[in-house]
Amino acid sequence: MEKIKSKGYAMFSKEGPFKPYEFERHAVGDNDILIKIMYAGICHSDIHQARSEWNEKEHYPMVPGHEIVGQVTQIGRNVTKFKVGDYAGVGCMVNACKDPNCDTCHGNREQECPDAVFTYASHDKFHGGEITQGGYSNNIVISEDFAIQVPKTADMEKVAPLLCAGITTYSPIQFSRIREGDKVAVAGFGGLGHMAVQYLVKLGADVSVFDVSEEKREAAMKMGAREFVDVSKDTEFFKKHLNKFHFILSTIPAKYDMSAYLRMLEFGGEFAIVGLPATQNLPSISLHSFVFTPNRKIYGSMIGGIKETQEMLDYSVKNKIYPQVKIIKGAPDEVAKQITEAYNTIVDGKVQFRFVIDMRDL
Numbered sequence: 001m002e003k004i005k006s007k008g009y010a011m012f013s014k015e016g017p018f019k020p021y022e023f024e025r026h027a028v029g030d031n032d033i034l035i036k037i038m039y040a041g042i043c044h045s046d047i048h049q050a051r052s053e054w055n056e057k058e059h060y061p062m063v064p065g066h067e068i069v070g071q072v073t074q075i076g077r078n079v080t081k082f083k084v085g086d087y088a089g090v091g092c093m094v095n096a097c098k099d100p101n102c103d104t105c106h107g108n109r110e111q112e113c114p115d116a117v118f119t120y121a122s123h124d125k126f127h128g129g130e131i132t133q134g135g136y137s138n139n140i141v142i143s144e145d146f147a148i149q150v151p152k153t154a155d156m157e158k159v160a161p162l163l164c165a166g167i168t169t170y171s172p173i174q175f176s177r178i179r180e181g182d183k184v185a186v187a188g189f190g191g192l193g194h195m196a197v198q199y200l201v202k203l204g205a206d207v208s209v210f211d212v213s214e215e216k217r218e219a220a221m222k223m224g225a226r227e228f229v230d231v232s233k234d235t236e237f238f239k240k241h242l243n244k245f246h247f248i249l250s251t252i253p254a255k256y257d258m259s260a261y262l263r264m265l266e267f268g269g270e271f272a273i274v275g276l277p278a279t280q281n282l283p284s285i286s287l288h289s290f291v292f293t294p295n296r297k298i299y300g301s302m303i304g305g306i307k308e309t310q311e312m313l314d315y316s317v318k319n320k321i322y323p324q325v326k327i328i329k330g331a332p333d334e335v336a337k338q339i340t341e342a343y344n345t346i347v348d349g350k351v352q353f354r355f356v357i358d359m360r361d362l
């Protein structure tokens, strides 16, 4: 079978910058679809991985990108979920074992499968150990089971970030069973945070937002938050909110004081962590904080399974819940430069809220 030729944008070392890059993908198998990528979002995780900040094995050249939407241009002969011309999305994973005896696959939590293959910089044992390449490119080959159906009524320019930022925040909100009237907080108001606020407001929760950039206050209030707390100005911010929240979702991608957030939870309240700072910059929390702020629960959450991702996408499109995006487009050299710059803007917390790369002309 013919390998698929691809063009994309890669980092060749952890220092960067991005440059146009040509490579090959595995052939379209019987259960696979080929997607011509239209848009790819830039996630903060892309930056951590492209810069080797998570102590993972380095794979360069690396084409990041796990927020992907495009159009199906070819299907394998066993494919039933997609037709040529349909719109499809790809998120953070492209394969898992799918063995009925695998608890995580069977339980629709493929992201936890020991054999899960992530969308880029991941060892693909199902394709001879090739290293996957992500969505900052013009096409991708994926098993139909791991592709998400995107209704043609979706706003294509904005839909891609739902595949990571959307599901990453939607999933813990479901897991913690947030309901109308619950007092909740979102810590970190960036790409993930601004999705979380929209889902929580839609559910009728009473939402407070904590962030370090005063410039984001207006957007938070417009999205329906009750209050915006600029924690850069007031390190004692937690004192005004002691024991107040039923649920706090932390999307913070840098070091922060976790015990301050724990103290804002009510008895039995839940603190869900989705933001993953660089390894050298991890927040920590002492056992004392747990014991002296008793009976509060902390858990981490990692994207969501394929079934839940499809649910999230359908829910978001139906309710018109989308990220606010800034489109990167132009000639390939220009786009490569803009991606490199976008990374710095995101790390500085200055983007409102998601960069999306237009791949249609690549």
Ligand SMILES: [Zn+2]
Pocket (backbone or CB within 6 Å): 043, 044, 045, 046, 066, 092, 164, 165
């Ligand atoms: Zn992501």
Ligand SMILES: [Zn+2]
Pocket (backbone or CB within 6 Å): 096, 097, 098, 099, 102, 104, 105, 106, 110, 113, 114, 115
């Ligand atoms: Zn499995």
